[in-house]
Amino acid sequence: MRVEQRAVDPRTPGTATRGETVPTVPPAESAADAVDVTALLERGRTLATPVLKAAVDRLASPMDTVAAYHFGWIDAAGNPADGDGGKAVRPALAVLSAQAAGAAPEVGVPGAVAVELVHNFSLLHDDLMDGDEQRRHRDTVWKVHGPAQAILVGDALFALANEILLELGTAEAGRATRRLTTATRALIDGQAQDISYEHRDRVSVEECLEMEGNKTGALLACACSIGAVLGGADDRTADTLERYGYHLGLAFQAVDDLLGIWGDPEATGKQTWSDLRQRKKSLPVVAALAAGGPASERLGRLLAEDAKASDFENFSEQEFAARAALIEEAGGREWTAQEARRQHAVAIEALNAVEMSDQVRAQLVALADFVVVRKR
């Protein structure tokens, strides 16, 4: 019941401030607390990055350069850069997943690289479709290299992901590619839903959760099973690890949705009130709209007016802050924080159905904890 204890939030809704995501009380002592999450993330990055770089090097010019820019390895002028390649949660999970099946961490590396390639294929295309100009504190690929390169290099990374796995030539690699393909299809479904929701006045909480499950849950699920599949795990074990990953993905996305409104721009690399500026129907918004009551109704009227406002792009900090306050007052912030904890608990619970070493289990729990308390 460790997780339940961690999940208790002693504060009332509305008292949290910017930069705090899912507040926790000091947790009960557990094996997960002894895990060095930073070292775990670093190990995943250290194992996966050289293989990822070698894969990207296979691309024909200028796609190799464009991809290297996207990953933060070079700047827009082509000079070496020590870019922020993201948190690297997925590679760490893929490597751990091999160990969950009793294989060496290295066995999970092609899976880690394939998942990273698919994740970045989707970032390249989504940034273009959504018109996002910034990612990880830098101009997005379509801004720097043009839309055609964003499409093309995205396609190339997707193809490369399959290539990396299939060239292993094993039955396990075939099964891993099939799971990755299923996850990619879900990812694309999720983006299609995300786009269609932007044109709608109302999106239900269920629709939002389904979209987030597709857009974030499915690939994280794959990251959590792909190493195990490559390590020879049976379908039941892989399915169970996917269940852990899927709910971890939903927890991850709920935290992302909180950060998208109340995150510290210094940490997230996004603008203040980022998701509100983009009129995103993220979890805090849809939960607040679904809650009912005076604040919920005022928010509904305000967002309906915003949808028609011609000067929306020039709204002041105060105007966005007022909307964020209404979302919080209607309970959208607290509901989303609770949802993150709920999904976190379901993820951890799923792990009980898989036999694995205590050490690996503690590491998977620690990574889940990290996802829910992260600030970026």
Next chain:
Amino acid sequence: MRVEQRAVDPRTPGTATRGETVPTVPPAESAADAVDVTALLERGRTLATPVLKAAVDRLASPMDTVAAYHFGWIDAAGNPADGDGGKAVRPALAVLSAQAAGAAPEVGVPGAVAVELVHNFSLLHDDLMDGDEQRRHRDTVWKVHGPAQAILVGDALFALANEILLELGTAEAGRATRRLTTATRALIDGQAQDISYEHRDRVSVEECLEMEGNKTGALLACACSIGAVLGGADDRTADTLERYGYHLGLAFQAVDDLLGIWGDPEATGKQTWSDLRQRKKSLPVVAALAAGGPASERLGRLLAEDAKASDFENFSEQEFAARAALIEEAGGREWTAQEARRQHAVAIEALNAVEMSDQVRAQLVALADFVVVRKR
């Protein structure tokens, strides 16, 4: 030596008129002449289309509708349409390729569908990247449904191609997916080269052939081997069938390049002088520029001026006709027609290295003949 006889062109360069692609003399009698190519194409279409439609039906809304529009099954308003889904050369080849390995034609169907999905993924993305507004006499997807849907549905078709193969769950399917992935990577490389060549003054004939081998040869090669791979063929057989398909693809593309300048708009569904309007550095152009001599040099100066012309889009029919005449005078048209025949001969020659029934061999030869004499 049947092919050589077919390939003789008794006319001198410059006498062919619009609508004629690669002129042939009446061929010597051969088994291929007895083949009903129309029936062969129709069989491929009849076998593949229901499976293709069922695959597209798996896509989430509105991607299923957008894809159905792209394939010509519905019109822009969503009403059923009896669209022109293209010549269906690839499905016919994939089905025949299964038979070349001694398997039933049906064994090649998932391969035929996967290749069609990848081909159409590339059309959706290329049309957007190239800004092409028309395909098969209809507005392209990005024109009708917007750029985001063109990107998204392209991605979905690519993922679906892998799904269709991998869900077979066999070792053969894994090998087939690997070959399809290799072909897709080449396809993307070819599009990258095509885009980069547009920004260059000069492209060599070799560079053009390499680009066309990637963009057209690789996927046609895969179409010609994928059925055989699914039917259990060994790597040597598959490689040889790929060699046939690769050179057939180059012949196909050479004919396409001729049609892109001198094709009959009624048949091709494109504008007159289509490739010239798009400043494409296609084979006739690069061959004419490489030929030397007065016409070649005049063409070079003219195209260099065109590259800077601000009113290029308003050029008259006569101005494009003058450029086409110069390309022909410099020998670019005749060189390309010869190249089509040369690649056709290499393709047929490759078939000699594979054991197969006389009937299947005659059908593969007949399809190769069709590709070189087609008018659209």
